[in-house]
Amino acid sequence: MNAMIMTFSAGMVAGAMNALAGGGSFVSLPALIAAGVPPVQANTSSTVALFPGGLASAWAYRDGARSVGAVPIRALLAATLCGGLVGALLLLRTPSATFSFVLPWLLLAASLALAFGRRVGEALRARWHIHAHAVLALQFGLGIYGGYFGGAVGIMMIAVWGLLDNGDIKRLNAPRTLLVSAANTVAVLAFIAAGAVRWPETLAMLAGAVIGGYGGAHVGKRAPANVIRAVTLCATACITLVFFLKTYAPTLLQH
Template identity: 70%
Template sequence: MDATLLLCLAGLTAGAMNALAGGGSFVSLPALIAAGVPSVQANASSTVALFPGGLASAWAYRDQLGPVGAVPLRPLLLATLAGGMAGAILLLYTPAKTFDFVLPWLLLVASLALSFGRRLGEWLRRRVRIRPAAVLAVQFGLGVYGGYFGGAVGIMMMAIWSLLDDRDLKSLNAPRTLLVSAANIVAVVIFMAARAVYWPGTLVMLAAATVGGYAGAQIGRRAPARVVRAVTLTLTACITVAFFVRAYLPGHP
């Protein structure tokens, strides 16, 4: 398949996935690698390509922003920005060969978060309460993860926040989209300044992801949530397995 067509289709799919259930980087990152972009540069480029869609979601939720439990939004934002900066810098200093071996495990963590994050958060909420100071420390760690890789980081945030109180998870969508975008915007600036972005492929994917995000939102209004979730989890599981094979089985580049 032509590389441009591949990146266009991947962008459409990734944008739609992010609008429906998350996990768009499971498609955008492998597509960039398949197009010949080195893995570290592909990860940076994927972050840049999917960023505008996330930013648009954050803007759409701007009227619903507020504290998370007893934790004001501003300290959470600062912790996320600092973590995102640290994660992005860490990625740039990670050798490509090392990242190739770490990547399947990052995908596995993200797959588990997509599969069980919300249910785990609900299970823990019945048994655990967490202090605001601890939330800020964990939020910094999630910012690092978001700047370094970021798969399913929004689900992880909501699982942790659910330990603060019994707030409806739907009401956490606004701060989630803002803070995920905060981690990404720092990473995007750093990746661009370091010239770590493969622009030809990124621009194609960015445009396609924007269209895919709009289409995904329309599909989400009509498609059964159970079907969307099943398709998303099946796709992410298959891609995770493929990357474990690529990294650890002899004879697979």
Template identity: 70%
Template structure:
């Protein structure tokens, strides 16, 4: 019973975070691990639990879909789907021990992106411009990352697209939500087919995440954006440090 309370509470918070600023997996994944799931299964279950909220967001943005620079949304979609499948298959072939060793670094990468991704993208856009082939190649790599882990992958996409498309980044929210959901959709199907999902905990988190997403959207209309961003960064940094201590602390203490 305590495990279900834990994953439900984490699902609510993760759904609210995703609706406000992103980073929900920083809460949902550790909660699944704390509930007793092996790390790889916890990541797969967390991805499935947060997937419906992303689909709802993509549907809400559907009217804004269009090409990213000179690259059609169809090419971007196909590239992301293939990358998402490769990433999901890679996760399933990773042992829990290896994933536990890599996880703190994945969290650090996502934390860095949450903190500096948008600013870095704007800086790079002022200095460089890349072509369609390069964008599709990077998009495939981001699809792999999205299927394997996915933390802050939407912000990574926006940073890369800014080197190709001079549009206001807000106008790229529609393709971002669609392509993040695309990578997750392939991962969800792959995880389900491989029976890598712990369904009782996943369903509890999924339902709570839907409620949290709606609540977060309502809160986002009232709360100052800087407070939301600060709270997200504090949570992501704290969880990242905790995983580094948990994973590497015992190694250092035995030296």
């Protein structure tokens, strides 16, 4: 019962974070691991639990999902779906010990993307412009990352697309939301088909995420954006540090 309460509460927080600034998996994944779910299964279950909220956002943005620069949205969608499936299959074949070892680095990559992704994208956009074929190759790679882990992948997509499309960044929110959901969709289907989801904890977290996402959307209309961003970055940095200490501190102390 305590595990169900914890995962439901974590789902509420994760759903609210995704509605406000992203980074919900920083809460959902550690909560599932703390509830006794093995790391790989915790990641698959977290993806499934947070999936409906992302799908709802994609539906809300459906009318704005257009091409990015010269790259048709269908080509980006195909690259993302293929990459998402590859990433999901890679995760399913990753031993829990290996995933536990690389998890802090995945969290660090996501933290840096949340903190600096937009700035890096703007800086690169001022100096570089890449071909559409290169964008599709990068999109396939981002699809793999999305299917395997996915933290802050939407921000990474916008940073890459900015090298191709110099238009309004806000216009990229619709295709970003659609393609993040695409990677998650194929991953969720693969995880369910493989029987890699812990359903009791997942369903409790999913219910909490729906409530948290709805509440977070209303909070986001009133709370200052800089405060939301600061709290999100602080939380993600602290969680990443905890995982680094948990994974590597015992080894360092032995030496």
